[in-house]
Amino acid sequence: MSxxxxxxxxxxxxxxxxxxAAVPAKQRTAAKWLALLxxxxxxxxxxxxxxxxxxxxxxxxxxxxxxxxxxFGVRYELGVDGIAVALIALxxxxxxxxxxxxxxDADPQETGNTRWRPTQGxxxxxxLVEAMVIISFEATDVFLFYIFFEAMLIPxxxxxxxxxxxxxxxxxxxxxxxxxxxxxxxxLYNLVGGLIMLAAVIGLYVVAGNFSLQGIAAARANGSLDxxxxxxxxxxxxxxxxxxxKAPLWPLHTWLPNAMGEATTPVAVLITAxxxxxxxxxxxxxxxxxxxxxxxxATPVILVLALISIVYGALVAVGQRDIKRLIAFxxxxxxxxxxxxxxxxxxxxxxxxxxxxxxxxxxxxxxxLVAGFLISRRxxxxxxxxxxxxxxxPVLAGTFLIGGLATLSLPGLAxxxxxxxxLVGTFTRYPVIGIIATFxxxxxxxxxxxxxxxxxTGPVKPSxxxxxxxxxxxxxxxxxxxxxxxxxxxxxxxxTELVNPAVKHTLSDVHKKDPKPEVEAAxx
Numbered sequence: 405m406s407x408x409x410x411x412x413x414x415x416x417x418x419x420x421x422x423x424x425a426a427v428p429a430k431q432r433t434a435a436k437w438l439a440l441l442x443x444x445x446x447x448x449x450x451x452x453x454x455x456x457x458x459x460x461x462x463x464x465x466x467x468x469x470x471x472x473x474x475x476f477g478v479r480y481e482l483g484v485d486g487i488a489v490a491l492i493a494l495x496x497x498x499x500x501x502x503x504x505x506x507x508x509d510a511d512p513q514e515t516g517n518t519r520w521r522p523t524q525g526x527x528x529x530x531x532l533v534e535a536m537v538i539i540s541f542e543a544t545d546v547f548l549f550y551i552f553f554e555a556m557l558i559p560x561x562x563x564x565x566x567x568x569x570x571x572x573x574x575x576x577x578x579x580x581x582x583x584x585x586x587x588x589x590x591x592l593y594n595l596v597g598g599l600i601m602l603a604a605v606i607g608l609y610v611v612a613g614n615f616s617l618q619g620i621a622a623a624r625a626n627g628s629l630d631x632x633x634x635x636x637x638x639x640x641x642x643x644x645x646x647x648x649x650k651a652p653l654w655p656l657h658t659w660l661p662n663a664m665g666e667a668t669t670p671v672a673v674l675i676t677a678x679x680x681x682x683x684x685x686x687x688x689x690x691x692x693x694x695x696x697x698x699x700x701x702a703t704p705v706i707l708v709l710a711l712i713s714i715v716y717g718a719l720v721a722v723g724q725r726d727i728k729r730l731i732a733f734x735x736x737x738x739x740x741x742x743x744x745x746x747x748x749x750x751x752x753x754x755x756x757x758x759x760x761x762x763x764x765x766x767x768x769x770x771x772x773l774v775a776g777f778l779i780s781r782r783x784x785x786x787x788x789x790x791x792x793x794x795x796x797x798p799v800l801a802g803t804f805l806i807g808g809l810a811t812l813s814l815p816g817l818a819x820x821x822x823x824x825x826x827l828v829g830t831f832t833r834y835p836v837i838g839i840i841a842t843f844x845x846x847x848x849x850x851x852x853x854x855x856x857x858x859x860x861t862g863p864v865k866p867s868x869x870x871x872x873x874x875x876x877x878x879x880x881x882x883x884x885x886x887x888x889x890x891x892x893x894x895x896x897x898x899x900t901e902l903v904n905p906a907v908k909h910t911l912s913d914v915h916k917k918d919p920k921p922e923v924e925a926a927x928x
Contacts, residue, residue, distance in 0.1 A: 408468050409449070409452065409453060409456065409466055410453065410466050410482040410483075410542045411468060411482065413446065413449040413492065413496075413538055413542075414538045414539035414542060415535065416442060416446050416449060416535075417442055417443065417499070417531040417532070417534040417538070418531070418535035419442070420438070420439060420441075420442025420443070420445075420528075421442075421528040421532040421535065422528070423438055423442070424438050424439045424524055424528040424531060425525060425528035426524075427524050429524070432511065432512075432523040432524070435523055435524040435527060436503070436523065436527060439503050439528070439530070439531055440500060442531060443496075443499045443500040443531065443534070444500055446496050446499070446534065447496040447497060447499075449496075450492050450495070450496035450497075450538075451493070451496075453466065453484065453489060453493075454489050454492075454493050454902075457484060457486070457489045457902075459486055459902055459904075459905050460905065463485055463906070463909050464483030464484065464485055464544060464618065465483065465484060465485075466482075466483065466484055467481070467544075468482040468483070469481045469482075472545075472548075473547075476547075476609070477609065477613060477614035477615055477616075478545065478547045478548070478615055479615070479616060481543070481544045481545040481548065481616060481617075481618075482539075482542040482543060482544060483542070483544045483618075484542055485905075485909065486902040486903045486904070486905055487685065487758050487903050487907075488541045488542060488689075488906075489902060490758060490761075490762050490899060490902055490903055491541050491681055491685055491761060491762065492538055492541050492542070493762075494678070494681070494761070494762045494765045494766070495534060495537050495538055495541070495678050496534075496538070498673065498674075498678060498765060498766075498769055499530065499531070499534045499678075501773070501881045501885065502530060502670040502673055502674055502769075503527060503530060504877060504880060504881045505669065505673070505773045505776065505777075505878075506668060506669070506670035506671070507877060509567065509668045509669075509670060510522045510523045510526030510527070510567055511523060522566075522567070525562075525566075526563070526567050529559040529562055529563050530559075530563070530670070530671075530674065532559045533556055533559050533560060533563070533674060533678070534678075536552045536556040536559070537552075537556060537678055537679060537681075537682060539552050540552045540553055540556070540682050540685075541682070541685060544616065544617040544618060545615050545617065546605055546608060546615040546616075546690065546694075547605060547615040548615075549690070550601065550605050553598065553601075553646075553682060553686070554594075554598045556679060557590075557591055557595065557598070560590065560674075560675070561587050561590065561591045563667065563668075563671045563674070564587040564590055564663050564671060564675075565583050565584050565586070565588070566583075566587075567668050567671065582666050583666045583667075585662065586659075586662035586663050586665065586666035586667070587663070589658075589659045589662055589663070590659045590662070590663045593649050593656065593658075593659040594646075594649055594650060594659075596649070597647075597648075597649035597650065597656075600642050600645050600646060601642055601643055601645070601646035604638070604639045604640075604641075604643050607635070607638070607639050607642070608620075608639055608694070611631055611639070612629055617689070617690070617694070621693060621694075631695075633697070636695050636698045637698045637701060639694075639695060639698070640691060640695035640699060640702065641702070643690055643694070643695070644687065644702065644706075646683075647683040647684070647686045647691065648683065648709075648743075649683070650679070650680060650682055650683030650686075651680060651684050651687075651739050651742075651743060652680065652683070652736060652739060653709055653710065653713055653739065653740070653743055654709055654712045654713040654716055654717070654736065654740070655709075657717075657736050660675070660680075660732050660735065660736060661729045661732040661733060661736075663675055664676060664731070664735075665728050665729045665732065665785070668776075669772060669773060669775070669776025669777075669780075670773070672731075672732075672772055672776075673769045673772050673773060676731075676732070676735045676768055676772075677766075677768050677769045677772075680735075680739065681761050684739065684742050684743060684746065684757070684761055685761065687743065687746050687747075688754065688757075688758070688910055692746075692910055692914050693910065693913045696913050696914040699914055700914060703747045703749065706743065706747045707747055707748070707830075707834060707837050709743075710740045710741075710743040710744035710747070711740065711744065711837055711840055711841055712740070713736055713737060713740030713743070714737050714740035714741060714744070714841050714843075714844040715737075715740075715840070715843060715847070716736070716737075717733045717734065717735070717736030717737030717738075717739075717740060717844075718733075718734070718843075718844045718848055718850075718851065719847060720733045720736075721733035721734045721737065721847070721851040722847060722850055722854070724851075725786055726786060726787070727775050727778075727779065727785050727787055727855070727859070728772070728775065728779070728785050729785075730787075730851060730855060731771060731772050731775065734768075734848065734851060734852075735768055737844055738760070738764050738768075738811075739764075740844070741760055741826050741841070741844070742757045742760045742764070742826070743757075744757075744826060744837070744841060745757030745760060745826035745829055745830065748826070748829045748830040748832075748833055748834060749833065749911065749914060750829040750830070750832055750919070751829070751907055751908065751911060752825045752828050752829030752832070753826055753828075753829025753830055754829070754910060755825055755829075755903055755904055755907045756822045756823070756824070756825025756826035756827075756828075758822075758907065759818075759821060759822035759825065759896065759899055759900070759903065760819070760822035760826060762818075762892075763810075763818040763819040763821070763822045764819060764822075766818060766885055766888055766889055766892075767807060767810035767811050767817070767818065767819050768811065769885055770803070770807040770810065770882060770885040770886055770889065771804070771807030771808055771810070771811055772807075773881055773882060773885075774803050774804045774807055774874075774882055775804065775807075777874060777878050777882075778790070778793065778797075778800060778804065778859070778871070781871045781872060782867065782871060787858050787859055789867055789868075790859035790860075790865065790868055791859065791861075791863060791865040791868060792860070792861065792862050792863050792868060793859055793860045793864075793868055794860040794861060795864050796864060796868060796869060796870075796871050796873075797872065797873040797874070798873065799873045799874050799879070800871075800873055800874050801860040803874065803882045803883075803886060804856065804860065805856055805860070806889070807882075807886070808852040808853070808855065808856055810889050810893075811852055812849045812853075813845065815893075816890070816893045816894065817889050817890065817893040818888070818889045818890075818891075818892035818896070819893075820893060821892070821893065821896045827841060827842060832919045833919055
């Protein structure tokens with residue numbers, strides 16, 4: 405029996421979470437190092453998964469399959485395609501930086517209470533989220549995926565509500581109220597989506613008789629499974645609604661700015677760079693593969709919603725006064741690009757969408773973490789409280805600028821490649837949608853450069869005179885992320901070679917081919 409590599413990659417951070425939580429109350433530093441070591445070990449396993457995966461091989465590789473709840477056709481089935489491998493690598497890469505960035509975020513206040521262990525709990529919950537996200541990317545059994553898709557809400561709820569941003573704009577009592585509101589809103593939105601999806605999961609079992617992604621696909625291929633049109637559409641809507649909430653897609657997005665604003669900066673990165681990617685990934689893996697005809701039927705409406713997300717998120721970001729909320733609305737705009745690329749139903753669009761998931765995760769992590777370091781120094785999230793930071797902290801300002809330029813998809817940085825592919829892939833099939841979506845690029849340049857200009861340039865304000873530059877630990881967080889952004893911006897080939905075969909399989913599921921170029925058609 406071969407080594408269960410995928411299971412080990414998901415179980416290791418879960419074991420780390422238990423071990424970290426068990427560290428004695430006074431050993432806070434030991435708990436931090438233990439969590440960091442487990443996250444690095446998980447990164448090593450994720451790298452092994454990437455090396456073992458053959459882009460030219462079968463669709464799902466490193467598979468594991470065991471009977472679980474036999475009476476209901478539920479199996480413990482894991483497998484990865486190129487898209488899943490890329491997102492597992494992204495998750496495993498970001499978690500060590502999240503832990504380093506939040507090194508002091510959960511240190512207890514001087515209350516004299518030695519029994520309460522917030523530091524251990526904080527890092528244990530982060531590792532637990534990592535485990536659940538990774539197994540969500542690996543699951544090829546719909547019921548198994550659903551369990552962890554929903555279960556990750558619990559640790560995220562406690563991370564948002566129990567470890568709030570200490571640089572809030574309110575007193576401690578009101579800040580606690582705001583954190584509680586954000587956590588409950590996050591939980592309710594995602595629970596509603598999950599409950600609707602649960603009904604669809606049950607409906608899928610009634611129709612198909614099992615939960616295996618590959619089994620259902622095989623039954624479709626040999627003609628033994630033929631869903632009625634209305635049934636397929638209803639099931640698709642149940643799945644898509646849950647994924648659209650997680651993504652987040654307009655108008656189901658309103659929980660995100662609250663959650664990111666009130667959470668600590670590392671948890672905000674965890675939300676938008678890691679957890680939310682499960683929603684867009686699931687659209688590719690489950691919506692398109694399980695319900696191909698319904699996916700094509702819903703495409704026009706979804707593209708309009710994605711377009712609204714792009715423009716709306718960017719417009720609202722322009723008017724923000726809070727740094728973290730600005731980045732949150734920018735992420736809503738970026739997720740609009742990802743969903744637009746998925747449902748453009750072209751190889752360029754879906755390859756770009758997958759690359760966008762990875763590149764957005766890295767660029768948003770870089771920008772948000774540098775912003776968090778800035779906010780922790782000044783104790784304020786308001787843009788108006790800053791000015792002239794580049795004169796007193798030039799390295800901080802420089803890294804902030806690079807993160808911002810990546811967010812607006814500057815050529816030479818990783819997000820440019822993905823955004824370009826999404827726009828090209830959309831334009832070839834839906835030119836009007838593609839043209840309007842480019843307006844989001846202009847707005848991205850506006851909100852990013854205005855943010856930099858208001859916080860980093862101009863005369864030094866008295867309140868920013870004492871801001872220190874980045875420390876060694878903070879540089880260890882930011883510099884590698886910037887290095888990855890530059891590397892993938894100049895040389896995206898490793899990612900494109902990984903995801904392109906998986907994208908071809910997805911397009912074949914929905915029986916779509918790329919439109920022929922107009923020049924070629926005219927020549928014929």
